[in-house]
Amino acid sequence: MNQFITAGATRLSTAPRASLWREIQRNWVAYVYISPFFILFGIFGAFPIIYSFILSFQQWNGISPAQWVGFENYIRLFQDRLFWLAMWNTIFIGVIAHIPILGGAMVLAFIINSAAVRFKHFYRSAYFLPVVTSPVAVSLIFSTLYGVRFGLINWVLVTLGFPPIDWWGGNGEWIKPAIIILFIWRWLGWNMIIYLAGLQGINPELYEVAAIDGANLRQIFFKITLPLMQPIILFTLVLSTVGAMTIFDEPYLLVGTTGGTNNAGLTIAMYLYDRGFRFAHLGYASAMAYVVSAVIVFVSVLNIRFFGRSRTEV
Amino acid sequence: MTPSETTRLIETARRNARRKSRAKRWRQLTREIVFNGILMVGAFLSAFPFYWMFILATQSTNQIFSWPPQFTPGDSLLTNYQTMLSIIPFWRNFANSVFVGITHTTLALLFCSMGGYAFAMYRFPGRTWLFALLLATMMVPWIAGIVPWFILISKWLHWINRYEALIIPGAASAFGIFWMRQYVQESIPSELLDAARIDGCHEFLIFFRIVAPLLMPAFAALGIMIFINNWNAFLGPLLVMQDKSMYTLPVSLALLRQDPRRGFDAGVQMLGTAMATLPMLIVFLAATRRFMAGLTLGALKG
Numbered sequence: 001m002n003q004f005i006t007a008g009a010t011r012l013s014t015a016p017r018a019s020l021w022r023e024i025q026r027n028w029v030a031y032v033y034i035s036p037f038f039i040l041f042g043i044f045g046a047f048p049i050i051y052s053f054i055l056s057f058q059q060w061n062g063i064s065p066a067q068w069v070g071f072e073n074y075i076r077l078f079q080d081r082l083f084w085l086a087m088w089n090t091i092f093i094g095v096i097a098h099i100p101i102l103g104g105a106m107v108l109a110f111i112i113n114s115a116a117v118r119f120k121h122f123y124r125s126a127y128f129l130p131v132v133t134s135p136v137a138v139s140l141i142f143s144t145l146y147g148v149r150f151g152l153i154n155w156v157l158v159t160l161g162f163p164p165i166d167w168w169g170g171n172g173e174w175i176k177p178a179i180i181i182l183f184i185w186r187w188l189g190w191n192m193i194i195y196l197a198g199l200q201g202i203n204p205e206l207y208e209v210a211a212i213d214g215a216n217l218r219q220i221f222f223k224i225t226l227p228l229m230q231p232i233i234l235f236t237l238v239l240s241t242v243g244a245m246t247i248f249d250e251p252y253l254l255v256g257t258t259g260g261t262n263n264a265g266l267t268i269a270m271y272l273y274d275r276g277f278r279f280a281h282l283g284y285a286s287a288m289a290y291v292v293s294a295v296i297v298f299v300s301v302l303n304i305r306f307f308g309r310s311r312t313e314v
Numbered sequence: 315m316t317p318s319e320t321t322r323l324i325e326t327a328r329r330n331a332r333r334k335s336r337a338k339r340w341r342q343l344t345r346e347i348v349f350n351g352i353l354m355v356g357a358f359l360s361a362f363p364f365y366w367m368f369i370l371a372t373q374s375t376n377q378i379f380s381w382p383p384q385f386t387p388g389d390s391l392l393t394n395y396q397t398m399l400s401i402i403p404f405w406r407n408f409a410n411s412v413f414v415g416i417t418h419t420t421l422a423l424l425f426c427s428m429g430g431y432a433f434a435m436y437r438f439p440g441r442t443w444l445f446a447l448l449l450a451t452m453m454v455p456w457i458a459g460i461v462p463w464f465i466l467i468s469k470w471l472h473w474i475n476r477y478e479a480l481i482i483p484g485a486a487s488a489f490g491i492f493w494m495r496q497y498v499q500e501s502i503p504s505e506l507l508d509a510a511r512i513d514g515c516h517e518f519l520i521f522f523r524i525v526a527p528l529l530m531p532a533f534a535a536l537g538i539m540i541f542i543n544n545w546n547a548f549l550g551p552l553l554v555m556q557d558k559s560m561y562t563l564p565v566s567l568a569l570l571r572q573d574p575r576r577g578f579d580a581g582v583q584m585l586g587t588a589m590a591t592l593p594m595l596i597v598f599l600a601a602t603r604r605f606m607a608g609l610t611l612g613a614l615k616g
Contacts, residue, residue, distance in 0.1 A: 020439055027438035029517045033428040037486035041451055044483040048459030048466060055462060111353060116346040125602045126357035132598040134546030136564040137587045140571060141363045144370060144580045150379045193606060246457045249548045253568060269457060276461045286461045293458040300453060
């Protein structure tokens with residue numbers, strides 16, 4: 001903003017304030033054009049976030065008057081076994097799923113981008129199909145694939161001589177893998193397309209020079225491709241963090257609101273939904289929302305610190 | 315060095331080079347085979363669940379439970395269809411999804427293009443920090459304000475079971491404005507605006523008369539993205555739509571899964587899923603190139 005003030009002052013050599021006002025008047029159309037976003041964000045974004053903070057210090061069921069309880073919601077939250085379990089489940093699913101998602105996406109993008117592959121367009125579309133499908137549809141399809149007695153996966157396993165998997169029973173030890181497999185299937189293609197676009201932006205002369213210097217494929221990948229892809233990797237990491245920490249649809253449909261056997265599939269967003277919207281513990285759910293958001297912001301900042309060395313904005 | 319010795323040396327060098335290039339060709343060939351093999355397996359794994367969805371949609375419970383599974387279509391498509399309609403008002407839910415999707419997308423395209431155009435073309439005071447604020451809102455997870463968001467929708471606006479709740483709140487997305495700003499910056503020359511001003515076009519109308527028609531490709535690309543996201547949304551409609559006839563398709567499908575009277579009827583579920591998914595698959599396959607271009611424009615400039 002200072003730039004505008006000084007620019008106006010040098011040009012017109014009048015009082016800065018008057019010229020600022022004139023600049024604002026001259027550009028009134030721009031303010032009108034950007035106002036829908038700021039109005040809607042104010043009402044449906046900023047206001048709920050601020051109100052959520054206030055609510056997190058209150059006890060309220062939505063009907064009787066709200067009570068101020070100070071930090072009690074947070075104290076109870078940190079003593080809540082299910083909260084910690086849900087947090088653990090969410091982080092476990094997110095981290096384990098994203099190693100193959102991001103790693104696999106990078107390798108696949110590198111392969112598709114290489115000269116050895118034809119039908120690039122076909123592959124891109126095929127890998128992207130899961131992304132345009134709704135999480136609900138994907139979850140329903142996978143719940144039939146995971147069928148214990150009739151599921152296709154168990155049929156393949158038995159045919160190959162392995163014992164069938166009891167996906168939902170036992171101690172619930174197969175619930176997280178089931179969610180992770182679904183998550184990988186759905187998100188690998190999206191990340192691959194992003195990486196592929198990044199790879200196509202790399203100057204091919206760099207590869208030629210490297211090849212002339214005798215670099216092999218592995219050296220080219222680790223010494224040229226990865227460093228140049230750093231900003232794009234950061235972009236996918238930040239989005240993946242938010243996506244993984246707020247995962248709701250898939251586990252909710254696969255194992256139901258309580259997360260299945262031993263709550264093995266209970267994620268933090270599901271637990272928040274359960275407390276906030278099924279039991280109307282509005283203050284408690286708000287406190288949970290704030291803790292989760294703090295974790296997300298914290299991890300995003302860590303990501304930016306580690307992967308965005310030279311970048312100051314995202 | 316005798317001439318014969320020289321020819322011998324040249325011969326050896328040539329043979330070595332040939333052997334090396336043959337080895338190199340072999341290496342390239344194996345690489346090609348391995349690369350294409352990996353990609354083909356991956357493409358198969360990506361696409362197969364869709365095939366399976368369509369197959370199961372035509373099978374009865376008995377066929378689905380048979381061992382080994384049948385990989386060809388069954389003959390229960392019509393029965394499954396009738397059963398599905400007895401559980402959920404599918405076409406009503408379908409119409410809800412279409413209506414909400416189209417109105418939301420139209421409104422979002424209007425707001426996003428206006429915002430993106432303003433940020434790209436005007437040097438107004440406060441532009442820098444307003445744009446920074448806009449980018450910062452993208453980092454805020456939706457979960458932070460979800461509880462009061464619902465209180466706002468239900469208690470104060472009385473939007474439970476109303477379309478507004480799904481159309482208006484997300485109509486001006488920060489991502490969309492950011493995306494449109496990139497597009498406008500790259501494709502609209504500022505001389506065009508000056509020319510319009512000289513011709514006496516009112517400042518407010520320059521966007522609608524001159525710029526908007528040039529943004530058609532951008533509307534298509536961003537519109538597909540917004541529409542698909544809206545079509546697939548689950549938690550929002552789950553919270554605000556409490557009447558069966560107001561459900562959008564994802565919520566309706568979830569009901570198909572959880573209907574306690576029926577137990578697990580995979581054929582009926584897969585039919586509903588297939589019918590809800592098919593339109594998006596068609597939209598996507600018809601506009602893949604545009605969609606991908608749109609997606610990556612947003613990502614690369616981030």
